[in-house]
Amino acid sequence: MDAPLSPPLFPALAAPTGRPALRCGPDALSYEELARAAGALAARIAGSGRVAVWAAPTARTAVAVVAALLAGVPAVPLNPRSGERELAHILGDSAPELVLAGPAEELPAPLAALPRVDVELEGAEAGAVPPPAGAGPESTALIVYTSGTTGPPKGVLLSRRAVAASLDALAEAWAWTADDVLVHGLPLFHVHGLVLGILGPLRRGGEVRHLGGFSAEGVTRELASGGTMLFGVPTMYHRLADALPGDPALVEALSGARLLVSGSAALPVRDHERIAAATGRTVVERYGMSETLMNTSVRPGGPPRPGTVGTPLPGVEVRLVEEDGSVLGGSDGETVGEVQVRGPNLFSGYLNRPDATEAAFDGGVAGGWFRTGDMAVREAGGTIRLVGRKATDLIKSGGYKIGAGEIENALLDHPGVREAAVTGEPDPDLGERIVAWVVPADPADPPADAELADHVARLLAPHKRPRVVRLLDSLPRNDLGKVLKKRLPRG
Incomplete structure (x- = not known):
């Protein structure tokens, strides 16, 4: 019996309309236009084993990744700033059959041997995009490479199930709907900028406006013209906090946003306080990583929680574990343990690394707990406060x-x-x-x-x-x- 197909990742592309979907710099696409562009590219790459995506901060990167997902082909986002040695390792490990890139992109030497398919922003025909053949919930959607801080980068296998589960859990926690317009300027080779920042709005049927490159001026412009949500990392929010005292337009723009989200590292409490004092808005922190997508979040509308990453998202279990393997109980805000996670948001394993996959789980991949390597304490109400990485921060x-x-x-x-x-x-x-x-x-x-x-x-x-x-x-x-x-x- 054939494996069941997973529900579409992007319901709005099944019956596309003229509603805005994506804008990046001078390029803007409605859902009809995105369906045409991604659908035409999906038809070209259907049946490929894996495809690399040159993940420059452009609309073409979004079209390329959506096309791969529509075709049921695993996409490997490539950081355009990777050095040749790292890039060669990723290509050798993932063995993509071709590379998707914008026509104007100059690709480095390690990609020279791969067939290239240029990503265009126009497609031949309008209409609904057919579901990918053979793409079940457990089939790989993305292969995202780790930062390689403890050795060569590892390929994280993210299934369609994990992507959908994590984005839907965030939608529930943040009341994220098709009416939201997300603004961000994050890199598009990582789960924060790509999965949350591009695929998240498209799964909801809403709009994403990518700044191309982060700037306070860009944030002000896009939030003031209809943006409702802002995603950033602490460096970005620090720069916004620095700019607020002399920029009343930025104050007004941030004050009008429905949701300000920071992630990828801890946002210093001082920056939390500066932004809240100037705008009346609290920055919400969430916690995730490549292998788990999103695990926890502070809930919008709740009490401010500077320095914490909130409570587990729907469907996600989180526990803290001592070095001897014993599970910590209580919420004293002092006892440090390693964060372990279980839920439908977890990755399927590391590409070509069964040893690393087995070592990463307590109890096995199927139903086991993923050892994040992050250290945390649990505060009153179950709120998680991260205190660093086990390898470098304990x-x-x-x-x-x-x-x-x-x-x-x-x-x-x-x-x-x-x-x-x-x-x-x-x-x-x-x-x-x-x-x-x-x-x-x-x-x-x-x-x-x-x-x-x-x-x-x-x-x-x-x-x-x-x-x-x-x-x-x-x-x-x-x-x-x-x-x-x-x-x-x-x-």
């Missing part, structure tokens, strides 16, 4: 388990600190000592080490104060604004 000092994230937030609360990162390093007495990497607000007059240590001790606890402070001009970050702690200078 510091064991003087018999205490300390999360780097809460110390970073405390440092950012000091007026003399513009950016901060916290790590641990070996200490003969403490086991590990806390090291603060600080970008001062005024490089000519940085705060004294003892002043910062006392500041943290006063806000948190004496054992959480930095023992070493190192000043930097800037922190190393990736494309989504996450600090790359492994690239911090040693010594």
Whole structure:
């Protein structure tokens, strides 16, 4: 018996109308136009094994990915900023049969051997797009590569089931409907910008306006002209917070938005407070990763929860686990455990890596708990507060388990600190000592080490104060604004 087909990922394309679907820079497509463009491309690539997508921040990237999904062909989004070695690894691992790219895109050498299909924004015929042949709920929709911070990037297999489940859970939590107009300027090779930011609005039948490149001016323009939601990462919200005091138009635009969402890293409490004070709007944080899509979210309309990522989304189970495997109970806001997740939002495994897949789950892929590697505490009401990554942000000092994230937030609360990162390093007495990497607000007059240590001790606890402070001009970050702690200078 044939496997059942999954329901369409984009119901609005089944009976397309002239309603706006997508705008990116000068390019705008209605649902009818998107159905024509993506439908024509889907017909060309149907039957392919896998297709790579040159994921530049353009409307053509959205058309390419939608076409692959309509054709039932797994899409491999490629970061245009990847180096040749990383790109060669991804292509060798995923073995796509062809690459989809805009006609004007110049592709690097590793892609030269692949047949190329240019993505056009026009299609031959209007009308409904037929469902893909053989695309069941468990068939792979996307292969998204991890950032490769602990080795070569791994291909995360995201099924149609996982994409639909995660987007529908967010729709329920955020009251996300076809009437919403999403504004964002995130990269389109990652789950935040692509799955949430492009596929999310299209699944709802709403509109997405991509800025091409992030700017406060673009945010102001699009929110002031009908945008209802804004997605961003902490770096973007930090820049908006900096711009608010001198930009009344930005204040008005953010004040009128229905929903402001931040993700991919923790938004510092100070930026939460600055935006809320200027606009009356609370930024909602959510928590997810490539392997799980979205796990938790602060609920709009509820009490402000700066520094937390809310409670589990519908259908998602979250637990905190000790190093010995025991499950933590209670909500004391202090006891740190690893976040483990279970639900229909989970990935199907790592491409070509059964060993890594098995190691990532407690209890097996089918029905097991995914070990996220993130450390968190559970606060009153079940709210999750992340404190860092197990590999780089869990510091064991003087018999205490300390999360780097809460110390970073405390440092950012000091007026003399513009950016901060916290790590641990070996200490003969403490086991590990806390090291603060600080970008001062005024490089000519940085705060004294003892002043910062006392500041943290006063806000948190004496054992959480930095023992070493190192000043930097800037922190190393990736494309989504996450600090790359492994690239911090040693010594």
